[in-house]
Amino acid sequence: MLPTDSYSQQHQRSLADPAEFWRMQAARIPWYRIPDQILTTDADGLTRWYADGELNTCYAAVDYHVAHGRASQPALIYDSPVTGQVRTYTYLELRDEVAKLAGLLRGLGVEKGTTVVIYMPMVPEAVFAMLACARLGAIHSVVFGGFAPPELAVRIDDVRPHVLLSASCGIEFATVVPYKPLLDAALALATHQPAHCVVLQRPQCHAELHTHRDHDWATLLANAQPAEPVLLMATDPLYILYTSGTTGKPKGIVRDNGGHAVAMAYSMEAVYSVKPGDVFWAASDLGWAVGHSYIVYAPLIHGCTTVLFEGKPVRTPDAGTFWRIIDQYKVNVFFTAPTAFRAIRKEDSEASLRHQYDLSSLRALFVAGERCDPPTLNWLQEALNVPVVDHWWQTESGWAMVANQLGIEPMPVKAGSATKPVCGYDLQILDDDGRQLGPNQEGYVCLKLPLPPSCLPTLWNDTPRFKESYLSRFPGYYLTGDGGYVDDDGYVFIMGRVDDVINVAGHRLSTGEMEEVVGSHPAVAECAVVGIACNLRGQRPVGLVVLKDGQTIDPTQLERELITRIREHIGAVASFRNAVVVKRLPKTRSGKILRKTIRQLADGESVVIPPTIDDPAIMDEISTVLASHQIGIRFDS
8 A cells, every 4th residue: 555645755755765665665566585685786787676576477467366356357358349349358267368378389489588579459369468478487579560561570680589479460440451461571571580470360351371380379279288477587578669769770678577567556556546456448559568558567467457449539430439438347547648539529529429428437537648738638627527647658667757646646737747757756857968957947858867667677689779878868867858847846847859759649650760761762862750740649740852853753642652651661650641842951061950940840830040050041941841731830030
């Protein structure tokens, strides 16, 4: 249970003596061996939590509850409007499904330390796969099913999986998307070849299994023997999850077992104010950090019922689908991205569909993944009459870094703020020289080391890149990559990325990676991709393209071809829809493209022309082109 003192007291205690604070929180977990070494550093000088503790995350999430009175409680509810299916698994049924799948994997040679890639849609078997890997001590890497073959291939080559788990198809709205051709194309691109691919056949599409490498999921499962959880060290990796970086190569975020389990259990009570037995729903995808943390691990470790939803908030079948699910399963706490509600609001601006359902079970709504704009926040507050909590975190942290901690001390909402730093996080705003800034001064959002449990200890097989990307700019601090400020009341305002990663509907995507794809077109001499404000998705990418001399390609045709290339290499998730042909790009005298200035122009912000620009007249040209494409502009010279 949480102490009864205030947020300020608990937060201060977590910073003054982090080892003791997190020793107390570790009591939430059913350890095989309770750790004595709470906070240590490894041979690389990096933070490690609970180094001598022993546990198994799957046991903590499933078997423990079966043995302690929750065997008949629903653990997982699968609701799929796109297929018309609903399935419920009790904790006992979930344990049996996971143990059997773990036996299947063990039969293919998977053991502690083996890597497994999971490329699947939002189906219960994907959850079973994650937990089965955790049961064996295998390291899973879930790849979002919306990613195109090149994205999957990059991850396969980095993870080097022994087994790849997939399905015959996913479903987007009413469209069946065959996965096996995408998987085969990715493997054709990849250098590393997994020993086995196991494919779940769905009724909507049958996948052809041609090679000795491919196996039918159901056939192997029928002959598998259940596997028991294995003993793991707290510092053993649980999973690898890739996030976009400032270059084309994604970063493999490593999550360990012990610190992750403790933070998941703590966050359910302290941040979300959820009790064991409550129904918790995170409407995300298993391929993202939210899906890992708050569809699978945190709710199950805490003994809750979790909802797995296959579909979209609108057109599956209507804009009332979210309300229907809250009513049907008596959801107590709901968590999704603001983008989902902007889509619902667009379809049902008066929230009239909300009144067709009984939402009395709902105690709180949490939004994250992007800034919740004030109109959407106000609309939700009026429609639901429950706390609407915007909070902020990253794939790297795995849980909330800034939040209104409802389980400790609910605070008044300020539109645009994610509220205050969560216990364990020493958040500071720094200037270019690493000096701490005062209230209302915007700078780099940084976290003073050590980071609390669950935060990445390093990158997969790339500790030098981890140090360079996150720890080198400001020694003693973790650089989040976001800019922002803290107001006089201690409320944190996150203003956006300071690198070239943009946030499209809660998905972090690299504009640098998009530039590589756009720049590979034979007609393109150079390009810049920037993220501009979007009322629906938060941000969306826009490409500015300079053609090679002598090229006469029609701009509309070029735009179509570039859109296709982005979809093929990155996926529809990028929402790349605009490529604007310009004569030249604004640059500094040293040749650096002024992407921030382009974004400000596109967003209609006031822009002061940088003194380092090579040719100020280019700004007028860019402004004219953007305006001709109905992208609003305003700037001051």
